[in-house]
Amino acid sequence: MTVTDAHGVDQAAQHGGGGTGLPDPMHQFEVKRLIDLDVFGFDASFTNSGLFMVIAAVLIIVFTLLAMRRGALVPGRWQSVAEMSYEFVANMVRENVGTDGMKYFPFIFTLFMFVLALNMLGMVPYSFSVTSHIIVTFALAAFIFIGVTLIGFWKHGLGFLKFFVPSGVPFVMLPLLVVIEVISYLTRPVSLSVRLFANMMAGHTMLKVFASFVVALGFLGGWAALAFMVAFTGLEVLVAFLQAYVFAILTCIYLNDALHMH
Amino acid sequence: MAGAENKSGRHGGRDTENIRQRLDALEGKLVKVQGRYKPPPDVPEARRQAMGQALRLSTELVAGVAIGGFIGWALDRLFDTAPFLMVVFLVLGAAAGIMNVVRTAHSMQGEPLPGEHLRNATDDDDDD
Numbered sequence: 001m002t003v004t005d006a007h008g009v010d011q012a013a014q015h016g017g018g019g020t021g022l023p024d025p026m027h028q029f030e031v032k033r034l035i036d037l038d039v040f041g042f043d044a045s046f047t048n049s050g051l052f053m054v055i056a057a058v059l060i061i062v063f064t065l066l067a068m069r070r071g072a073l074v075p076g077r078w079q080s081v082a083e084m085s086y087e088f089v090a091n092m093v094r095e096n097v098g099t100d101g102m103k104y105f106p107f108i109f110t111l112f113m114f115v116l117a118l119n120m121l122g123m124v125p126y127s128f129s130v131t132s133h134i135i136v137t138f139a140l141a142a143f144i145f146i147g148v149t150l151i152g153f154w155k156h157g158l159g160f161l162k163f164f165v166p167s168g169v170p171f172v173m174l175p176l177l178v179v180i181e182v183i184s185y186l187t188r189p190v191s192l193s194v195r196l197f198a199n200m201m202a203g204h205t206m207l208k209v210f211a212s213f214v215v216a217l218g219f220l221g222g223w224a225a226l227a228f229m230v231a232f233t234g235l236e237v238l239v240a241f242l243q244a245y246v247f248a249i250l251t252c253i254y255l256n257d258a259l260h261m262h
Numbered sequence: 263m264a265g266a267e268n269k270s271g272r273h274g275g276r277d278t279e280n281i282r283q284r285l286d287a288l289e290g291k292l293v294k295v296q297g298r299y300k301p302p303p304d305v306p307e308a309r310r311q312a313m314g315q316a317l318r319l320s321t322e323l324v325a326g327v328a329i330g331g332f333i334g335w336a337l338d339r340l341f342d343t344a345p346f347l348m349v350v351f352l353v354l355g356a357a358a359g360i361m362n363v364v365r366t367a368h369s370m371q372g373e374p375l376p377g378e379h380l381r382n383a384t385d386d387d388d389d390d
Contacts, residue, residue: 176354
């Protein structure tokens, strides 16, 4: 993740990838400093990435507050959207964690809405897709991983370690299998974060590449690429939703493992 | 509806026959019209779930190898045994990845798909 100044050196390279004439598809992922901040030697500048996180958070808060402002018995349009998203996540938690998992519903709901809002904001032209940076998704996944592991130890004490010992296995095989189980457990934050980041980044790169084809192929050939772009944009909206959904549902599954140790 | 038929049946005659035919015709029309307005079998829903599962499975495998390799590499640096531990842990990581994939696939087949309840939930809402 390279950070360049807003008025930095990269202006020359902007939308012009070297000598090819085609725009650089990776330019959209550039993190730019908007407000320089230096906290005790750490670069804590407010970037466009941070700006879009704030926008997402504000959007979610405003949406839920305004939609539920009246709280009518027969919901209007906005209220039913808010209620649907509540039901969607609540059912997801109930199905995958059980009713005792509803304690963690606020977290899962926040997580789902935040990732969904970030993914969908990324689909808006000229916006910045925050979730296409691995550091963001990994921070989310690492927080979930550590939190879920702590919940596991808190609920079961050292008995949580039994989670790594498969049952009904010959004694000789145990050391090997325990190592494999531990590795399998450690892959969780990686697969969780890489899945979200890779899908978002690949999708947005593809969009940019094919968008540049539309211009490059000109008035005669550009239509094919444009038609593809339309279909692909639809797919990307689907992926944006799906990834938020998968992210939340996997968090539920991990939480379920920690609470019930299957 | 059965009661109405019985009542008219008592009077007998051509009228009942006529009414019954009209009722049957109406029934047939109703089914047709209902069929027209019924939502089509939910293909996008099924496809969405299938895609979600595919996305899950693909990274599961890669992450296992990557984490195994990383642990091996870190331990090699710690004990100065390069490259043996990395080789061992790459294999172990691949095993962990495969185990994850098999487990995920198993849970996908055995239990109701995550999100399966949603269709029923929305149907209930419509009925209300």
